[in-house]
Amino acid sequence: MPELTTFAPGVVAAMRAELPAVAEQTVAAIVVEVPGYTEAFRGDMGRAIENAVQLALGGFLELATATSVADPSRPIGPALEGAYALGRGEARSGRSMDALLAAYRVGARVAWRHMSATAVAAGMPVDSLARFAELVFAYIDQLSASSVAGHADQLATSGRFRRRHLERLAELLLTGSPAYDLVAAAERADWTPPRTLTAVLLPEVRARGALGQLDARTLQSGEDLPGAEPAAERAVLLVPDAEGFARATLLRALQGREAVVGPPRPWQEARASYSRALRALQLGLRPDGDAPVDTEQRLADLVLRADGEALADLRAQVLAPLDGLGAGPREKLVETLRSWLLLHGRRERIAAELFVHPQTVRYRMGQLRELFGSRLDDPQCVLELTLALAAREP
Structure with a gap:
């Protein structure tokens, strides 16, 4: 002045x-x-x-x-x-x-x-x-x-108030709060509910970069995740309407971000998507290269690893006939038996998968029949062997 x-x-x-x-x-x-x-x-x-x-x-x-x-x-x-x-x-x-x-x-x-x-x-x-x-x-x-x-x-x-309201909404979704609480929280946050939400778990340091490529309505929570390890330093994103073709777009956006992606669920049931992704992480499912872990493509692994101790006991029980073998021969017979079960005994395909001659497959299967006897023809034993060998040992 x-x-x-x-x-x-x-x-x-x-x-x-x-x-x-x-x-x-x-x-x-x-x-x-x-x-x-x-x-x-x-x-x-x-x-x-x-x-x-x-x-x-x-x-x-x-x-x-x-x-x-x-x-x-x-x-x-x-x-x-x-x-x-x-x-x-x-x-x-x-x-x-x-x-x-x-x-x-x-x-x-x-x-x-x-x-x-x-x-x-x-x-x-x-x-x-x-x-x-x-x-x-x-x-x-x-x-x-x-x-x-x-x-x-x-x-x-x-802006600060709205961010707090959005964080509160994410917290309520992840803890499975009642529908009326979720609707009220969405209104306070001025957030338009989508059809579905898909939970994505990833390291906190990678969350910001991912958010820039996702729907603007994506919710984020990075503190005190329900059921997560306290020192995990992971964030969870709740991504709107990422089903169908949109899921492929989401998976591309998460390339190289060490992400685990849950299934799409109705937005008020987002906790179910989060629980699936968290379970996959806890069971040790890891990305294949830069691709994120897509739990929709790993359902068999999730089922088989749901009780790791029971799976280990089952594997030990059904493979007991191989206990007298050395480590090398045992490993070869286990690989052959797994392929025989999963490929329904098709010798040529088994040989191609194992990179061996079909005669080698025939010889190994002869050994397995000597060790297991009639059990390889018992449907219950075949089921147990399939469950035991379908998921490779961690």
């Missing part, structure tokens, strides 16, 4: 008398020149804005009549507070600052034109007009800066 110089009381009194007229003309000019405010300034809102303009102009006149520079902000404190509140109101209404700053520019021009004419008519020396203009526009700059600060503060505050 320029150095304060008081104006003659008669000049100030004349300008003060013109404040209502200047405020009315200012609002009328803003309505015409700033289209974004055409509707906002009609009726009661228009009268409220006129009052705000009068407050701002009155603050300026208080500044012009100040006799001390000890605290130059004191005379215009209410005007600055009003400008700050106006900026916050614009942010709450979803407006940018463009229209308001344009209104300030129009208002400054109109107020300067009318108030300077009044001041000269009241006896202000012409050589003081430059000083007057400098004071007017410096004052408008202060009001503009105060509104910008209010706008920014409101955005920051509302």
